Each structure stands twice: as structure tokens, then as C-alpha cells.
Amino acid sequence: MxxxxxxxxxxxxxxxxxxxxxxxxxxxxxxxFAHCFTCSKDLSVVRRISKxxxxxxIAVLSFDFTGLGQSEGDFKHTSFSTTLDDLVRAxxxxxxxxxxxxxxxxxxxxxxxxxxxxxxxxxxxxxSTIGAPYDPGHVRHLFTHAEPEIEAKGEAExxxxxxxxxxxxxxxxxLESQEAMTNRxxxxxxxxxxxxxxxxxxxxxxxxxxIYKSAKHPKSFVSLDGADHLLTAPADARYxxxxxxxxxxxxxxxxxxxx
Numbered sequence: 001m002x003x004x005x006x007x008x009x010x011x012x013x014x015x016x017x018x019x020x021x022x023x024x025x026x027x028x029x030x031x032x033f034a035h036c037f038t039c040s041k042d043l044s045v046v047r048r049i050s051k052x053x054x055x056x057x058i059a060v061l062s063f064d065f066t067g068l069g070q071s072e073g074d075f076k077h078t079s080f081s082t083t084l085d086d087l088v089r090a091x092x093x094x095x096x097x098x099x100x101x102x103x104x105x106x107x108x109x110x111x112x113x114x115x116x117x118x119x120x121x122x123x124x125x126x127x128s129t130i131g132a133p134y135d136p137g138h139v140r141h142l143f144t145h146a147e148p149e150i151e152a153k154g155e156a157e158x159x160x161x162x163x164x165x166x167x168x169x170x171x172x173x174x175l176e177s178q179e180a181m182t183n184r185x186x187x188x189x190x191x192x193x194x195x196x197x198x199x200x201x202x203x204x205x206x207x208x209x210x211i212y213k214s215a216k217h218p219k220s221f222v223s224l225d226g227a228d229h230l231l232t233a234p235a236d237a238r239y240x241x242x243x244x245x246x247x248x249x250x251x252x253x254x255x256x257x258x259x
Contacts, residue, residue, distance in 0.1 A: 008093040010066050010073065011085050017070035018063035018090065021050045027059035029252040030094050031103035034087060034110030035062065037139050038160045040069030045107060045231040052241030058103065063090050076155065076166035079174035080136045084117045091121050102126065102252045108203060108229065112136040116184050126251040128193040128244055131229050133203050134210035137175045143167050185214040191251045192219040195240055202229035220247065
């Protein structure tokens with residue numbers, strides 16, 4: 001399947017790295033994929049699901065959020081709000097050069113991000129989350145031990161997934177200032193598909209239950225029994241893609257490319 005490397009700029013002018021996976025034939029629709037907190041577009045689950053969706057006629061754009069992977073910028077200056085802004089810029093890239101995204105996919109914190117940003121993207125018809133937290137503030141459990149230092153010094157270096165990241169007080173303040181996800185999810189106005197594993201040790205399945213309770217129909221839940229948070233088993237990623245493609249076909253219209 002064709003893979004195209006792209007770039008676009010965030011709100012501060014930093015260049016963000018993206019990859020568009022496309023089917024051999026004309027895409028039936030375009031999807032935008034948001035990766036997990038401190039991850040990148042090259043995470044195996046992102047690559048596997050994107051590849052499987054392209055085999056089913058859906059083109060998928062994934063990208064590295066500001067300060068991560070191959071994208072420019074400093075991660076310590078980012079926040080949940082800048083994550084949403086990056087997603088809007090990525091959607092604008094698709095709309096300008098290809099076609100506006102009809103499907104949003106978000107893994108882990110990326111799932112919370114697509115739930116929050118969907119109302120800003122009128123082209124979106126369907127949203128899917130994978131192992132997503134109900135509240136973006138859930139990521140604080142990764143650095144709770146460092147919060148006293150962050151509050152006292154304004155920032156602290158923490159280890160996430162074995163890599164060092166600088167977390168600043170502005171990141172915590174931004175999480176506190178976010179509108180309640182209950183309200184955002186309740187007015188989503190799009191079809192919603194939630195994937196979550198009962199064995200997820202990073203984001204508990206209760207988080208998925210809260211998302212489901214807050215959402216209005218049409219909404220669906222798929223249990224990923226036996227899967228881990230990162231869907232490291234290829235079969236789990238393939239299963240998500242198969243179900244997602246079949247489900248999305250009910251809501252996505254034919255492509256009307258601008259190129």
C-alpha cells in the first residue's frame with residue numbers, strides 16, 4: 001500500500017512529521033489517527049491498524065505530536081490543548097490536499113483527544129477510541145510522585161516508558177482547566193466505537209464504561225479480551241482494524257477528493 005511522508009506546521013510554526021497510508025484504489029474515506037501520550041506515529045499499533053484499514057479502502061493519516069518522534073518543537077511546552085490544536089492542523093492538511101477526515105481514531109490519551117476535538121471538525125462522522133481514559137487528567141498517575149517538585153520548581157523530569165520527559169506546571173494547569181469530558185462526550189454528535197481490554201493495566205476498563213455512559217447513541221463497545229494496553233500482539237491490532245472498518249462503513253460516505 002502506498003505510504004507518503006508529509007509535513008505540516010503547528011500553531012507555533014514548528015514542522016510536524018506525518019505519514020499518509022493509502023489504499024491502491026481511490027480511498028473510500030480518510031481517517032486521522034492520534035497516538036498515545038509520549039508515543040509516536042511509528043508505534044506498532046498505529047502502523048498495524050493503519051495498514052489494515054488501508055487494505056479495506058480507508059486512507060489513514062498519522063503524525064507525531066509536537067516535540068515527539070520526528071516532529072519539531074519542545075515537548076515540555078506542550079499540553080492537552082496543544083494536542084487538540086495539532087489534530088486540527090492535521091485535519092486541515094487532509095482537507096487542503098486530499099479530503100477532510102470523516103473518521104477519528106485515538107489510542108490511549110489520543111482517544112481522549114479525539115473525543116475532545118471532534119466538535120471542532122465538521123467533516124467527522126465517526127469516532128473510535130482504543131484504551132482511552134475518560135478524563136485526560138488520568139495521565140497524571142504517570143508522574144504523581146513528581147507533582148510536589150513540579151509545583152515547587154515549575155517543572156520536573158520524569159520517566160515515562162523508560163524515557164525522560166520534562167513535565168511543566170503549565171501542563172498540569174491545562175489539564176485542570178479542561179472542560180468536563182462528560183459535557184464534551186454528551187454533545188459528540190457522531191457515531192462512537194469504544195475498544196478496551198478488561199486486562200488493561202494502564203487505563204482501567206472503568207474509564208471506558210464512563211465514556212460509554214456519557215455518550216449518546218449511536219455508540220458501541222468492543223471488549224479486547226486478553227489484549228494489553230499497547231496491543232502489542234499483531235492479532236489484537238488486526239482484530240481492532242477489522243471491526244473498526246466494518247463498523248465505520250455504516251457511517252462513512254464516498255470520497256470526493258480535491259486532487
